[in-house]
Every structure is written in C-alpha cells, then in structure tokens.
Amino acid sequence: MPGDRVEGTALMRVAVTGAGGRLGTALVAALASSGSIDEVLAWDLPEHDLDDPGSAMRLVSRKRPGIVIHAAAWTDVDGCARDPQLAMRRNGTAAGEMAQACVTNGAAMIAISTNEVFDGLRTDGRPYGATDLPNPANAYGAAKLAGERLAREAFRATGDDFAAAALMPPGGRPTTVPPLAIVRTAWLFGPPGADFPQRILAAAVRARAEDKTLDLVSDEFGCPTYAADLAAAIASLVELAGKKGWSAVGGIHHVVNGGYASRAEWAREVLRLAGVTVPTRDVAMRTWPRPSTPPLWGVLEPTPLSGGPLRDWQAALAEYATIRIRTQEPSR
Ligand SMILES: NC(=O)c1ccc[n+]([C@@H]2O[C@H](COP(=O)([O-])OP(=O)(O)OC[C@H]3O[C@@H](n4cnc5c(N)ncnc54)[C@H](OP(=O)(O)O)[C@@H]3O)[C@@H](O)[C@H]2O)c1
Structure with a gap:
C-alpha cells in the first residue's frame, strides 16, 4: 500500500x-x-x-x-x-x-x-x-x-x-x-502577521485613545x-x-485546542492577559456587516490524538501572551 x-x-x-x-x-x-x-x-x-x-x-x-x-x-x-x-x-x-x-x-x-x-x-x-x-x-x-x-x-x-x-x-x-x-x-492564532489577538489589542488601544467603547461580537463561537x-x-x-x-x-x-469561546470571550481574555482596560459592549455579528458570513456556531469536536487532547485554549493563549501579547500602553 x-x-x-x-x-x-x-x-x-x-x-x-x-x-x-x-x-x-x-x-x-x-x-x-x-x-x-x-x-x-x-x-x-x-x-x-x-x-x-x-x-x-x-x-x-x-x-x-x-x-x-x-x-x-x-x-x-x-x-x-x-x-x-x-x-x-x-x-x-x-x-x-x-x-x-x-x-x-x-x-x-x-x-x-x-x-x-x-x-x-x-x-x-x-x-x-x-x-x-x-x-x-x-x-x-x-x-x-x-x-x-x-x-x-x-x-x-x-x-x-x-x-x-x-x-x-x-x-x-x-x-x-x-x-x-x-x-x-x-x-x-500565532505569529507571523496580525492574528485576532493582535488585531483586537490594536483596536482596544485605538478605542482607548479615542475614548470609545470597543464592540465585541458575542454570538459567534469557535475554538x-x-x-x-x-x-x-x-x-x-x-x-x-x-x-x-x-x-x-x-x-x-x-484538531483544535480544548474548549470554545465567543469572539467576545476570546477578546476579553486577550485584553486581560495584556493588561489593557477599555469599556466593551457585546454586539451581534449581524451588526458587523462583512462580505463573508462566518459560521455562528463553528465549534469542532476534537478527534482523539495519540498524544491526548490539546490543552484548553486559555492555557495556550496564556503561553502565547508571554511571547507575543504585550501591553501596548499602560492601563488606566
Ligand atoms: N487562520 C485560521 O484561522 C484558519 C482556520 C481554519 C483553517 N485554516 C487553514 O489552515 C491553513 C493555514 O492557514 P494560516 O492561518 O497559516 O494561513 P496564512 O497565514 O494566510 O498562510 C497561508 C499560506 O499560504 C500561502 N499562499 C497564499 N496564497 C498563495 C498562492 N496563490 N500560492 C501559494 N501559496 C499561497 C501564503 O503565502 P504568502 O504569505 O506569501 O501569501 C501563506 O504562506 C489553511 O489551509 C487554512 O485554510 C486556517
């Protein structure tokens, strides 16, 4: 064969x-x-x-x-x-x-x-x-x-x-x-380029500078x-x-990290790890018009791996934070 x-x-x-x-x-x-x-x-x-x-x-x-x-x-x-x-x-x-x-x-x-x-x-x-x-x-x-x-x-x-x-x-x-x-x-998520954690951090920093609330999509779920x-x-x-x-x-x-999250939950965890404080508001995906329609419920069931399941996404993100997610300006 x-x-x-x-x-x-x-x-x-x-x-x-x-x-x-x-x-x-x-x-x-x-x-x-x-x-x-x-x-x-x-x-x-x-x-x-x-x-x-x-x-x-x-x-x-x-x-x-x-x-x-x-x-x-x-x-x-x-x-x-x-x-x-x-x-x-x-x-x-x-x-x-x-x-x-x-x-x-x-x-x-x-x-x-x-x-x-x-x-x-x-x-x-x-x-x-x-x-x-x-x-x-x-x-x-x-x-x-x-x-x-x-x-x-x-x-x-x-x-x-x-x-x-x-x-x-x-x-x-x-x-x-x-x-x-x-x-x-x-x-x-991970290097190189601007992944979701990098983009949400940049958006949070912009929102803070402009005294705006950061809108986060709370009805789209994934791993x-x-x-x-x-x-x-x-x-x-x-x-x-x-x-x-x-x-x-x-x-x-x-093959995905364990657990799942809404975009908003993922974003809040990034902000928490980076120590960035900004007012946020949950919004529906339909308020965020874009050419593509992502699946609202995009959660995958991990299949068994010989080395056991991947760690939960929060643990993976916490490790990534020590490498790449940086506080871009002091919290207030
Ligand atoms: N990113 C996600 O969230 C996600 C989720 C589910 C599945 N996936 C799948 O995972 C795989 C890897 O994704 P990724 O996040 O690593 O994507 P990525 O960072 O965008 O990398 C894609 C790679 O494909 C190359 N590429 C793009 N257009 C090409 C072309 N016309 N000819 C040859 N190479 C080309 C890119 O080269 P250049 O950089 O030179 O353009 C880059 O090296 C993909 O199959 C994707 O569909 C990704």
Whole structure:
C-alpha cells in the first residue's frame, strides 16, 4: 500500500506548503525538531503557486517528499466572498492538484481544512464531529470543502475506507485507508502577521485613545487554536504514520485546542492577559456587516490524538501572551 512507504527513515522527507504562513511557520519548526523526520522542505510562493495548475506536480515530482502537508490557502475569507472563482481555484482545485501530484509520486498527504466547511446553524449546543455532514455557508468554506473532496477523489484509488476511519481507534481501523489525512482546525492564532489577538489589542488601544467603547461580537463561537499546538499535533500524526502506517492516521481529524469561546470571550481574555482596560459592549455579528458570513456556531469536536487532547485554549493563549501579547500602553 502506498501509505506504508512512509515507514522507515528514507521517506521521512516532509514538505510543507504555505510554509511562511501562520500554520506553515509553526509546522516547519515542529517538524524540524522531530527526531524521526530527516528533512523538511518549506514550500511557498513563488516556488509553489496555487494559481499555477502545473506547480504541484512539478515540485512533488522533482523533490519527491514522502509526505506533503498542504497548508497553503487563500485565507482572506472576505476576499474569497468577493471572488468565489479565485477562491475555488486556490483552495479547491489546487488542493486536488496537490493530491494528484502526491498520488502520482507515491507520497502521502495531510490536507489542512477548516471549521467553515460547516454552516454553523446547529442549535443543539453540540460541536461538529468529523462524521457530521459539511454544508459550507460561504465561498471560503465551499472552496475548502471542494479541496477536501478533490483530494479524497485523487486518493480513492489507493484505498476506500476513508470516511469510516474517522473516530475509530487505531486497532479498529480498516486497512484500506488511503495515505491521506484531512485536518480541520479553527481560529488560529500565532505569529507571523496580525492574528485576532493582535488585531483586537490594536483596536482596544485605538478605542482607548479615542475614548470609545470597543464592540465585541458575542454570538459567534469557535475554538481558538494556537498554531504551535496544532503543528505539534500534526507532527505527531506524521510520526505515527511512520511507525504504524496510514491505516492509523488516514481519515478526517478535527484538531483544535480544548474548549470554545465567543469572539467576545476570546477578546476579553486577550485584553486581560495584556493588561489593557477599555469599556466593551457585546454586539451581534449581524451588526458587523462583512462580505463573508462566518459560521455562528463553528465549534469542532476534537478527534482523539495519540498524544491526548490539546490543552484548553486559555492555557495556550496564556503561553502565547508571554511571547507575543504585550501591553501596548499602560492601563488606566
Ligand atoms: N487562520 C485560521 O484561522 C484558519 C482556520 C481554519 C483553517 N485554516 C487553514 O489552515 C491553513 C493555514 O492557514 P494560516 O492561518 O497559516 O494561513 P496564512 O497565514 O494566510 O498562510 C497561508 C499560506 O499560504 C500561502 N499562499 C497564499 N496564497 C498563495 C498562492 N496563490 N500560492 C501559494 N501559496 C499561497 C501564503 O503565502 P504568502 O504569505 O506569501 O501569501 C501563506 O504562506 C489553511 O489551509 C487554512 O485554510 C486556517
């Protein structure tokens, strides 16, 4: 089975697309510090280009990684809403091309996806599980779901019990799982660039300077997830695949920090950690018009990980705060 080819050291050459992005940066660091991975290939523009249909095949054929972790995406959800065709090209079609390049060259693939494949309309208070039916409500989610489906289609020839593998303990998993894992995550924070904690801090500082109240959306829920924690979990999946083969790893995974929060709760925790005091007011998402419609209830149920569940988001954010969330001016 192609997936078994990652066993042993020779093929533990792992490529990361979107290597300069939030997750990609953390992934390259996590993989580089893993003792069982020989070489990390960091791919990004212009070497890997989601707009170029031949880019994935050329790169994978030339560099021959054992695994490709496909983290590259057009993550500007409002941009995706304004140009759904380009969103589909970058987040859908290009993921399928990467999957085909992997299949052709005998490589495995970990495709990074999103909680936005779900519409967020469920009202029973339960998180979305890996076997729940996706139904994206925006162009970004639709394109990411297309990417998942195209990847599964490309890998179908190598094994067909993909869906059945979700949530099964390693011993009970079917043996025909293809060497493809889809890792859905949500609300990533971490360097580089302006993530939600950085943006909310900047907005709070502006509101204070202008003696204004900071509006916080209180009816949109998700799982804040530290990119470094997600990257470590993905590196563990790669190691597990190396040890036990893809029958233990293939399938859909939901990987997020523990717990969930509204945007407002997340924002207040950032402000508390940064020691910034500013009057705040809860508002509904509909008072914040934007081109894309994020899922109101975007909470994912984490799937079991060999190393146990990720820590709660508050603990991860507290660690991040010591590294990056700084008080930008004295509290008053
Ligand atoms: N951020 C979140 O909250 C979140 C939530 C759920 C799932 N995800 C998924 O997680 C993955 C990583 O997201 P992230 O937060 O790390 O995103 P990010 O910081 O925006 O990084 C995306 C990466 O993709 C690259 N990229 C963008 N357009 C490209 C193109 N046309 N060709 C080649 N590369 C291109 C970017 O390169 P440049 O920097 O050079 O543009 C960057 O390296 C994505 O698959 C995303 O859909 C993210």
